[in-house]
Amino acid sequence: NHRIRLNSRPVGEPKAENYLLDEVDLGSPQDGEVLLRTLYLSLDPYMRGRMSDAKSYAKPVEVGDVMVGATVSEVVESNSSDFSTGDTVLGYGGWQEYSIEKAAHLRRLDPEVAPVSTALGVLGMPGFTAYSGLLEIGRPQEGETVAVAAATGPVGSVVGQIAKIKGAKAVGIAGGPEKVAHLNELGFDVALDHRTGNLKNELKESVPQGIDVYFENVGGDVFKAVLPRLNTYARVPVCGLVANYNLTELPEGPDRSGALMGNILTRSLNVRGFIQNEFVEKHHENFLSDMSGWVKEGKVRYREDIRPGLDKTPEYFNDLLAGRNFGKMVVAVDAE
Ligand code: NDP
Structure with missing residues (x-):
């Protein structure tokens, strides 16, 4: 499993030395867990805040930890009755090729409803x-x-x-x-x-x-x-x-x-x-039904900027913060 970890806290624009690319064996999923292969990794501006240890609404990523991020993944091995091999799910696998996550934290995606990458953008x-x-x-x-x-x-x-x-x-x-x-x-x-x-x-x-x-x-x-x-x-x-x-x-x-x-x-x-x-409880259900309707009817259109290769993620992230993205920035993790 190739992954990208935080090597040191960036000052200003993050640089290559702030990251560490390495490989690890993840092992097998325990009871209630699933092993996932990352298809799409979302890049979002908030990740810059997580690289810093300044006080914020969420805990920072610790130096040495895998960078966090929402992911759309395929179930490779399941130790939960809720998911089967081949299912596509929304999770929070981070900047890596595979992840082991608790089934309770995942949401199944239906590729018939919309392209699954939209779960990180317009429908996410x-x-x-x-x-x-x-x-x-x-x-x-x-x-x-x-x-x-x-x-x-x-x-x-x-x-x-x-x-x-x-x-x-x-x-x-x-x-x-x-x-x-x-x-x-x-x-x-x-x-x-x-x-x-x-x-x-x-x-x-x-x-x-x-x-x-x-x-x-x-x-x-x-x-x-x-x-x-x-x-x-x-x-x-x-x-x-x-x-x-x-x-x-x-x-x-x-x-x-x-x-x-x-x-x-x-x-x-x-x-x-x-x-x-803050608004998830009050609005999330209505959001999913309104927004999928609007997307289907063409009332809300979206644009994605899907880029290949996990190893280039740090570069893509800087592009996002500087406005060199055009639409929702997503990494197609195992594409070349
Ligand atoms: P975008 O894909 O829109 O990417 C960020 C964009 O910011 C860039 O493409 C660029 O667009 C613009 N930008 C960067 N620097 C400047 C600048 N100096 N002046 C003007 N524009 C600049 O990101 P998102 O849609 O994912 O996020 C948009 C905002 O929403 C971010 O601030 C993000 O942190 C925030 N956010 C907040 C959440 C919350 O819960 N409060 C949740 C999710 C996002 P351009 O080239 O057009 O200038």
Whole structure:
């Protein structure tokens, strides 16, 4: 079993030396366990946080441990009556070719319903994050304007498309002309490139009505451009701050926290952070039925960036954090 372990904690962008590629014999599954062969490994921005030992909502990966991650796998050997050899399951096998997992932690996937890789994207955790954060905190009303960045990614693209389903206008922000063109194809009403350096003015011109819901995926310069456009009573679900994940220090310049709090106060903004697990109990069942329906009807479309080879995973992960992915980043683990 080839696997990738954390060798040391990265400072800034992770480098090859922060990982250790090695091989181990996993042995056989015990009672209630199954042996799985990884088909697809999900790469997600949160993994950068797990590499660090800064205090966070989840425990860090320990140095020496296999990097964590959601996986779609095939059952190779089962010691549980719930699964048989050949079943396809969603699990949490991490960055490796095989894993042994408890049957109770797995969910069977039906390849007839949708390509199984979607269990890591539009029909999985990222899709659920978009669904629950937007509907629970963003609460878009008909005719309102919803803005989102990282808008071609698995979270952002779903936020924009659900906004449209709910009768709101969708404003998507992404990096580069190709991604902007894709947002137009997905039906976003306005699509803007944050790399032009002129986002603030472009938002003012193309979104004169202002923004009622800003689904925050990135932070940084995009947030600075969006903040002046937020309407009174705007809702800001704070989902992620990917622009910051590789930062090693705070940017120089004056402390702007006072101005930010001033904006929150005078425009009665509702800024609310969340981690998707919070909403699983309340929304997950509805998510699965709504989203599989929307995907089947073509109301929600998705794009995947499936790349071959476990050994290149560290490179793919850096591509994800830097925006060099185009759609949900997935590793086809044993492909060449
Ligand atoms: P994506 O596939 O969208 O990948 C991240 C994207 O972020 C990049 O493709 C890039 O898109 C954009 N980006 C990176 N750096 C910057 C920057 N400096 N300024 C603007 N954009 C940048 O990722 P996901 O859809 O999986 O995740 C989106 C966000 O949601 C992340 O912040 C993630 O941490 C968060 N998240 C939070 C969860 C929660 O429970 N709270 C659960 C799941 C995800 P582009 O090239 O278009 O700029």
